[in-house]
Amino acid sequence: MHEMSLCESILQVLEQQAEAQHYHKVKTVWLEIGALAGVEAEALRFCFDIVMQGSLAEQACLEIIEIPGQAWCLPCADNVAVQQLYDLCPHCGSHQLQVNSGDQMRIKELEVE
């Protein structure tokens, strides 16, 4: 979904940080993308290359660190691994799960010069 506008947001952050952190070229971007964030990694890579063209991050490498989905199961009173938002608890089969990790999308760090 909306991977193009996500990439435009990433570029804005890179441009803002360029002034603050004194760099003029971005070589690698590390993103943390949760498995439940609704972001399609391949679509993101595709859009990333297009959006970064002609910018300070042209031809930059995109590295995606995937964060596994995790939820708190109310009946089990424990954290369980989930692959998708509508997964049932793998232990008790309950759907009373509250996602507590794996829905983030963050720019983690950059390699710059």
Added chain:
Amino acid sequence: MCGVCGCGEGHDHDHDHPHDHQHPHAHGAAHSHAPGLSPMRMVQIEQDILAKNNRYASENRRHFGEHGILALNLVSSPGSGKTTLLTETISRLQNDVAITVIEGDQQTARDAERIRATGVSAVQINTGKGCHLDAHRVGHALETLQAQNHSLLFIENVGNLVCPSAFDLGEAHKVVILSVTEGEDKPIKYPDMFHAADLMILNKIDLLPYLDFNSEECIQFAKQVNPKIKVLSLSAKTGEGMDNWLQWLKAELALQRIAYV
């Protein structure tokens, strides 16, 4: 070519070296990767990709809080009956509470015109190529609308069950509208939206006798994705179930008047 992993010929490689900060860089320190190349260094960013949208959303939320405005973000697929639900809701409520509307569509001002025909103020946002409203554009619409204190603001998002789920507009609640003509499995096909919503409205229930739609199964799917979601079923056209929805709105308006410390 990337100095770390040597990639650079497209991004379709499937390497499996660790990406979890075991790469051998002294973070923050300038160092050369190879003789003759300019020094490269690592910069910690730790910023949400949607941070900018979320800042605008917080600003909108602060505005709503200060003025006691109940803002609801109405989301659904195209054709679920959002605009008809709105015009029917407005005609029943506008003598009790001031109402304003922000209409989001890719193109045309047709929906805003339908809303204005009821007598309330509406601003149309055309997103053009965009698939969702963002908090920044909603903030500007608020300047135009000049909503009264203790009023009700409906934000009718672009008809799309995917993208608007990720964009906080500063609303008190996302309300997802699903019509019974759409199929009961929408909540598990588009889980992000049903996960993000606090209330689901099952609309067009007057058509149930003519369809194979299984309401119970649909609600079960919605609760599977979001155990806390509340569900109302109604027909904006015949008025069946509208009282429940109006009661919910009045209760939320009352909650919005509470000044928490």
